[in-house]
Amino acid sequence: MSLLAVSNLTKRYRRGDNTIAAVDDVSFHIEPGETLALAGPSGSGKSTIARVVLRLIEPDDGRIEFEGDDFLALRSAALRARRARLQMVFQDPLAAFNPRATVARVLDDPLRIHGIASRSERPRRIAALLERVGLTADLAPRAIHEISGGQRQRVAIARAIATKPSLIVLDEAVSALDVSVRGEILELLLDLQRQEKIAYLFISHDLGVIRSIAHRVILLDAGRVAENGDARTVIDAPQSAIGKALVAAAPRLNRTLMRLASAGLD
Numbered sequence: 001m002s003l004l005a006v007s008n009l010t011k012r013y014r015r016g017d018n019t020i021a022a023v024d025d026v027s028f029h030i031e032p033g034e035t036l037a038l039a040g041p042s043g044s045g046k047s048t049i050a051r052v053v054l055r056l057i058e059p060d061d062g063r064i065e066f067e068g069d070d071f072l073a074l075r076s077a078a079l080r081a082r083r084a085r086l087q088m089v090f091q092d093p094l095a096a097f098n099p100r101a102t103v104a105r106v107l108d109d110p111l112r113i114h115g116i117a118s119r120s121e122r123p124r125r126i127a128a129l130l131e132r133v134g135l136t137a138d139l140a141p142r143a144i145h146e147i148s149g150g151q152r153q154r155v156a157i158a159r160a161i162a163t164k165p166s167l168i169v170l171d172e173a174v175s176a177l178d179v180s181v182r183g184e185i186l187e188l189l190l191d192l193q194r195q196e197k198i199a200y201l202f203i204s205h206d207l208g209v210i211r212s213i214a215h216r217v218i219l220l221d222a223g224r225v226a227e228n229g230d231a232r233t234v235i236d237a238p239q240s241a242i243g244k245a246l247v248a249a250a251p252r253l254n255r256t257l258m259r260l261a262s263a264g265l266d
């Protein structure tokens, strides 16, 4: 049984008098501990898929099975319980969190809401989460807006793993970071995956990053799956028109690959 099985997903948006299918009959699956990347041009439907999988928006059609449940049919308590297993990290943690909240508060919320640790236990759990993502416990009282972009993304990852998820959706989670910080965060994600067997739905426009972190990749074009396969095979020798165009438009790809290789990621 797949961890996540998405079948015939369609999401339409109204545009003036027309509707456009932002996601058009898309199917894929993710196995436990696996990284599936979604790539494709701007507007090809990547974030829409992420939002539907996270149940932030409802699809027009399709089915999602997560950990064996009909995920779109889950309501209230059952949905809340399953949500703990399906977490997210977005591009901009400043937008995702209240920037004035402290780091401790951001990490306390999931532990409290999902009943994972008692009030007296939580400070210790927060310190352990911070250490798990390569930060120190003295960051806990700092405000989100006071820490660096890389530290913020580590806090976002700590928050995501607080509820022991089986799947994390990452939408351009490393795109805003500069190259050296990006490499460190990718290394952290790989380490967490190895240790905790977490699967990732990893959305990125950077084929170099995808090649270094993903097992498989889906290339989207105007809401449809254009190509689908082993990440290195697809990126090294794309077969679809959009795949060829994306690789041709990525002159940084080779340089990125060299940098990742020298950082020990390849």
Ligand SMILES: Nc1ncnc2c1ncn2[C@@H]1O[C@H](COP(=O)(O)OP(=O)(O)OP(=O)(O)O)[C@@H](O)[C@H]1O
Pocket (backbone or CB within 6 Å): 013, 014, 022, 040, 041, 042, 043, 044, 045, 046, 047, 048, 049, 205
């Ligand atoms: N709330 C919305 N209302 C109307 N149209 C939308 C909405 N959200 C997305 N769209 C449209 O759906 C399509 C897919 O958008 P989506 O954000 O999923 O693309 P994306 O692949 O994530 O792009 P990017 O790489 O720029 O993040 C686009 O045509 C977009 O304009």
Ligand SMILES: [Mg+2]
Pocket (backbone or CB within 6 Å): 046, 047, 048
């Ligand atoms: Mg997007």
